[in-house]
Amino acid sequence: MNNNKWLFAPLLLSAASAFALPQCPQPHLMEQRFEAPSFETGKYTNWSNRFITWLPSFHMIHDEIVAVGKPVTVTAKFDYGSVAHKDLEFETVKFYIRGQNDAQWQYVSTATTNSDGKATLSLPGMSAGQYRIYAGVPADGSGTEGFLTVVEPNTEAVLFDIDGTLTESDAEQIGDYTGIDYADAKDEAYTLARSYLDLGYQPIYLTARVYWYAKGTRKWLSWMGLPQGYLRTSLSNETSLFRTAEYKTEQINQLEANGIKIVRAYGNAKTDAEAFIKSGLSASQSFTIGKDAGHYGTTPILNNSYADHIATHVSNFPNANCQ
Structure with a gap:
């Protein structure tokens, strides 16, 4: 069972004046670099994936911009090999989130990639700000980071x-x-x-x-x-x-x-x-x-x-x- 609504209690939208100006982006926060979250490695869910994960990874998270309070689905894509680009099919991945003022990564949920090597993370409406999303593969310890930007109107x-x-x-x-x-x-x-x-x-x-x-x-x-x-x-x-x-x-x-x-x-x-x-x-x-x-x-x-x-x-x- 996914208990995201409890995990995101500190992030959920709070009431704000309809006449307030949007928050300015903060480039220095966007430019900060963080170590990947630590997670335990484990066995392959799909045993055939062990034959591709020795190749270089080209994982990515599709960045999203979403309005304040609006739910959003973030897509991560897992891919190996600079020539073949073989998708990581039916494998377990773990998602983490980090707000711009958070001191550490917060585990959100576990998902399974589909036949196209994609896994998704569904998030509730959140307050304005810059968030980092990390998706990791326990089977080989690889992962990727992307951005979720929650914005106010205009x-x-x-x-x-x-x-x-x-x-x-x-x-x-x-x-x-x-x-x-x-x-x-x-x-x-x-x-x-x-x-x-x-x-x-x-x-x-x-x-x-x-x-x-x-x-x-x-x-x-x-x-x-x-x-x-x-x-x-x-x-x-x-x-x-x-x-x-x-x-x-x-x-x-x-x-x-x-x-x-x-x-x-x-x-x-x-x-x-x-x-x-x-x-x-x-x-x-x-x-x-x-x-x-x-x-x-x-x-x-x-x-x-x-x-x-x-x-x-x-x-x-x-x-x-x-x-």
Whole structure:
């Protein structure tokens, strides 16, 4: 029996004024690094899994943003092998949670992966803040960490694509994936992202990278000196290759339905531009860089650098409407 309602007594939503400003995100808390929770290793539930767990793991948790008080389901994906990407099928995993002010991880529940290597964690409505989720595999001791962000209505955010937008080119993702090298950043990309963080905006990283790139992407963000969450990757090659604009449009609409107010978005591809405009962002809110800058009516950023853009469009941008 799942007793989450008792485990989450300290986290449950408390009454708040409907007129209060949203909480500002706290990048320094998002950037903290924690040791994985300790849990006992055990036997394999599915004995055949022992033949894949010697391979490198590419586990990931699909980050979620949810409105205050709204239940949410978090999905973890377990995958082994840089080439085969074999799913961890029908295996026991353990979920843990850690709030931004918690001193330690809190065990939540045990789940079993399905035939696609996915396990889910259902959580009740919680108060606003940044939460870490950890999912561990007792059979081999591996695991993965992700972010759950609980927001109040009209939490202002700035959205960034990654490849060709924060990185120099789309091809740079191979280095992150293989661990051979970190992707080169676009000129002044760090300053661009950090400027909005300093102004109090929630960062959103929305990429069409497929899920097994999440591990390397988080490492790259940390290497850049940027918080790892909220990071949203695609869960299938088909989506990444053939449904990119549709996928990003859906994700933006979902974010806004959960209380996020995207004030600006940055991309480089035609699919980014299409998603920004189709999701209801205005041309003045939608920025594109690179060879397709200005596509679909978006505002172009010239010279493949953010230097001039920061001076003319960011340095005088107001603080986020938060407290």
